[in-house]
Amino acid sequence: MSAASTTGQIADPVREAHRRRTFAVISHPDAGKSTLTEALALHAKVISEAGAVHGKGGRRGVVSDWLEMERTRGISITSAALQFEYDDCVINLLDTPGHSDFSEDTYRVLSAVDSAVMLLDAAKGLEPQTLKLFDVCRHRGIPVITFINKWDRPGREALELCDEVQERIGLRPMPLTWPVGESGRFHGVLERSSGEFVGYERTTHGATIAAENRLPPDEAQAEVGEDWDRAVEEAELLSASGGDFDAEAFYAATATPVLFGSAVRNFGIGQLLQQLVALAPRPEPRADVRGEPRELDAPFSAFVFKVQTGMDPSHRDRVAFARVCSGAFERGMVVTHAATGKPFGTKYAQHVFGQQRDTLDLAYPGDVVGLVNATALRVGDTLYTGKPAVEFPGIPSFAPEHFAVVSTTDPGRSKQFRRGIEQLSQEGVVQVLRSEKRGESAPVLAAVGPMQFEVAMHRMENEFRAPVRMERLSYSVVRVLGDDSQRSMADSRRSEVLDRDDGTPLVLFANEHEMRTMQRLHPELELRPVVGDDS
Structure with a gap:
């Protein structure tokens, strides 16, 4: 049952919002993100046995990876929204794509959360995609908790990893736990708040809670000897160098709490879950397009941050994921679709846990509502009740870097082809x-990345039964054409003008040199960066 629909009676939205912890799990590919997602659900006792990508070592496939391509490749391509209760809190956990080709989807998810858990591989530390995701979090002011994963395998030194976080991304590390034993020889952690040693007992394939x-401290020293002494010494060094927890710096997104563990072994997951409950920020009023905060107890409002089709292969339905911003959501309520001004029914509202679903009757600020068969909704749309109207800022698109012409190989399936392209x-x-x-x-x-084309082709052929060629x-290189009357000037042998589905005219160039040549030949040409482009 959904954590948001236990009584069927509307509670105070502000009080319920304070119970919510809505966060994303983000990382470089292969850092163990989907495995961590399930480990957290396991510790919250909403599943009895954890899985792992590919079901290696006798374990099942992760419940948050459900597309065939995800299971085949062992990566997360889409985002999954999981909700469960823990310690009188409602956890809204959004798993995200790890592959950089799907960073735009990750960006959308980050627009819907209040904090993030960043995974670092103990052996690899900060990788390119990790750096990019930290930058997005910093740009949006999202507080980040860092979990250094895979400490059960050989890797780098803990102090070295913390120094790297400080030096390369400017976030001051504040370790809450400290590893006892070097990576690959993991005894447990020193819990810095209590000074106690927390050791872990291995379980078969890490499928159950460790x-x-x-x-x-005295018994820990007798148990693990020199490794304990070293951990204590390094923890004291952290305190002397400003590594103690500072709540103000965490909420300002200038420092990051750090924990150590192993998601695949379920080591250190309990501490992470407890710290999320204790530290992760609660939902707060969200600013609308006018910059005015929408108070938590205002009438219902939400924005759509993701639309996904094919989550249930037997029904081929379409789910729009909406983050509740204010008020209480009641299944069946009629809301206003801000983009059209038309009423929108919410009879088919669900709580989505990977491929598992439950009917959702009530939801509050911070919750994610899955609206089924919401064909009118697009990413960035606002839903609301009451007056005056409210609209939240849209979610910007990234500047694409890869382009391909697509056409159907079966003219008899042209109708399915058009429907599939529109849906994608x-x-x-x-x-x-x-x-x-x-x-x-x-x-x-x-x-943004070429793997998106693979997903598009796979879905066109398998979901819409419209085989395509690309x-x-x-x-x-792409730029927005600022003055549509200049279309004929911009459309030349050096470039091409095309219209995005939202009506935005884009000018495509082979490279930066070609773009600069066009600007030199036509200095009056108005070209602007694509929203979301850092160039």
Whole structure:
């Protein structure tokens, strides 16, 4: 049963919001993010046995990875929203794609959370995608808790990893636990707040909760000897160098609490879950497009941060994920769709746990509502009740770097082809660009990473039964055409003008040199960076 729908009676939205902890799990690929997601659910006792990617070592596949491509490749391509109760709190945990090709989906998820858990691989430390995600969190002011994972395997020294976080991303590390034993020889952790040793007992394939064994310092020294002495010495060094916890710095997103463990072994997960409950920020009033905060106890409002189709292969339905911002959501209520001003029914509202679903009757600020068969909703849309109208800022699109013309290989499936392309665009799987010159039968797909094309082809063939061919284009630079009357000037042998599905005219160039040449030939040409582009 959904944690948000236990009584069927509406409670105080402010009080319920204070019980919510809504966060994303983000990391570089292969850092163990989906495994951590399930380990947290295991410790909250909402599942009885954890899985792992590919079901290695006799374990099942993770419940938050459900697409065939995810199971085959062992990576998360989509985001999954999990909700469960723990210690009188409601946890809304959003798992995200780890692969950089799907960073746009991760960005959308980060617009819907109040904090994030960042995983670092003990052997690899900060990797390129990790750095990018930290930058997004910092830009949005999202507090980050760092979990250094895979301490049961050989890796780098703990102090070295903390120094890297400080030096490369400017976040001051504040370890809450400290490893006892070097990576690969993990006895447990020193809990800095209590000074106690927390040891772990191994379980078969890490499929069940690892039992904890707590010892006071003197008994810990007798148990693990030099490794305990070293951990105590390093913890004292941390205190002397400003590594103690500072709540103000954490909420200001200038420092990060750090914990150590192993998700696949379920070591240190309990401490992470407890710290999330204790430290993660609660939902707060969210600013609308006018910059005015929407108070938590105002009438219901929410914004759509993700649209996903095919989560239930037997029904081929479409789910819009909406983050509740204010008031109480009641299943069946009629809300206003801000983009159209039209009423929108919410009869089919669900709490989504991977592929598992429950009917959701009530939800509060911080919760994620899955609206089924919401064909009218797009990413960034606002829903609300009451007056005056409210609209939250949209979610910006990233500047695509890869482009391909797509067409169907079966003319008899043209109707399915058009429907599939439209749906992929609405979900944000790819951006769809069109022009009169290319026609409706040959739209251009634009992506941040090439793997998005693989997902698009897979879904077109398997979900919409419309086999396609793709022809990669040589463009790599895109700009917004600021003045549509300059279209003929910008559309030349050096460039091409296409319209995004939202009506934005984009100019595509092969490279930066070609763009600069165009600007030199036509200095009056108005070209702007794509929203979300850092260039």
